[in-house]
Amino acid sequence: MIRDVTLGQYFPGSSFLHRMDPRSKILLMVFYVVTLFLGDTALSYGLLLVTTAAVILLTRISLKFYLRGLKPLLFIMVFTGILNMLYSDGEPLFEFWIFSVSWNGIFSALFMILRIVLMVLIMSVLTYTTSPLLLTGGLERLLHPLTYLRVPVHDFAMMMTIALRFIPTLLEETEKIMNAQKARGADFESGSLVRRAKALIPILIPLFVSAFRRAEELAVAMECRCYEGDRKNRTRFVEYRFTWRDLVGALFCAALLVGVILLNRVIVWNGVGV
Amino acid sequence: MSEVILKAEGLVEVYGAGTPFEKTAVNNVSFELYENEFVGVIGHTGSGKSTLIQMLNGLIKPTEGTIYFRGEDVWAKKYDRRMLRSNVGLVFQYPEYQLFEETVEKDIAFGPRNMGLNEEEVALRVEQAMHFTGLSDKLRESSPFELSGGQKRRVAIAGILAMRPRVLILDEPTAGLDPKGCSEILANVREYQREERATVVLVSHSMEDVAANASRVLVLEKGNLKMLASTQEVFARGEELMKMGLNIPQITRIFLQLRARGHENLPSVLSPEEAIRCLDAVTGGGRK
Ligand SMILES: Nc1ncnc2c1ncn2[C@@H]1O[C@H](COP(=O)(O)OP(=O)(O)O)[C@@H](O)[C@H]1O
């Protein structure tokens, strides 16, 4: 069913991560990804693997949703992995045709895959634990300094919020209209490409009509509540406040960075065939 | 009794199975619909009415259970479900939002054209459908988007009637219309039923409308089939209905209360006219 698409899906909850400030979650996520790319030894990756697993457990969201989020990337991961394996130098383990595979290659491929997996997982943690509204709200506050460069940050954030709010509504509407036309014998599944494109007209027209109607209604409703865009003295209903949770998160990420840098230096066996 | 036309057996529909949003919208519902009868479907919002009726014309595949149209399993391998949808016509809630053609005539013709009928037959059916729904001939060439809300609704209903369904299902067809528009649309539906000897399933929140039109009533609660009996019997169980958050026609409620106060000779009634007749009989005829 159309509604099942998971598009940065949010899972309501009240875990530690759910209750962190969206601004710090966004910043710390960026920080975490950078840290991920700094790691380059088995030890530092071991640490990152453990911490990511710990963070995921903290969200109290079933592991199967994280795995589901990884699925679409399976192909890219395997592809980059193989490329990395074939095109890295080092003492060849075995050779065939024009390729040579070395321990070095295998390790760098594994690291590459691990990097992508961990990155996707940590970004899922952000989108799974933060409602789209908070996410755009947090982004807006973070980008606020750009308003001094005359970037309409508030307007962009409002557009994004509205778009996010209406994606599920529009999907639902599409499904309804499709069903209504199917009830009149419309056929979207068979026939030539041209015929199928034509079959979309009975869906698209009502969809546009209703989207415009909704936009108009929303505009009126917003004006009725005296919305005038970004005004200097505009206060907010929801004030974001940093709490001890955000401090803990920041300390955790800082410690992780230090840990990764230190572990990078400890050359027990860094995979370069020492 | 006449023949069974649609049969539902153990229908179950689960939305979003395996996600945190899993929801059983319809739970083990079985019933039979007969030719040429008028069935009302009532239930609280979210009780699964819309889901149930979309299963009846093969738009939603039941998670479990079987639907038979004239004895044939509609989810059997080679079954033509497009044909089924013209036989079991479904008018969605707020059907005016599905209009898309340039003219009223073309929009009504969408269904019959999809059935592969020739132009002559299509034109005939459009004309008939417009007649059934009380749309004047002058509107043929108008854009459906410039009509009034009530007219749009009629055009949308005509679009289904033009396929001449043997079973006509309407999902809250009078929602958001003025009282006159409501009673006119219901009269149109009754006329269609009478002339085509079709089966009509009416989903409605108006107990008065159901009482005035349906011969049987199906009650859903939280996806479960709670009652399926003659309109008289169902509304006589007013207490239970009210526990489910449903209403009964006002006049029926008054008579129930009168009976509870000791007027045991009063029967259960469904309409003001019926009530007057009873009272006349009890008090020994009209005004003195
Ligand atoms: N496409 C859908 N996806 C997920 N849940 C749905 C969908 N359609 C309906 N539901 C849910 O199923 C239940 C029954 O809905 P519905 O059949 O529309 O009830 P009714 O028409 O009686 O108001 C509701 O709880 C509703 O939220």
Ligand SMILES: [Mg+2]
């Ligand atoms: Mg409904």
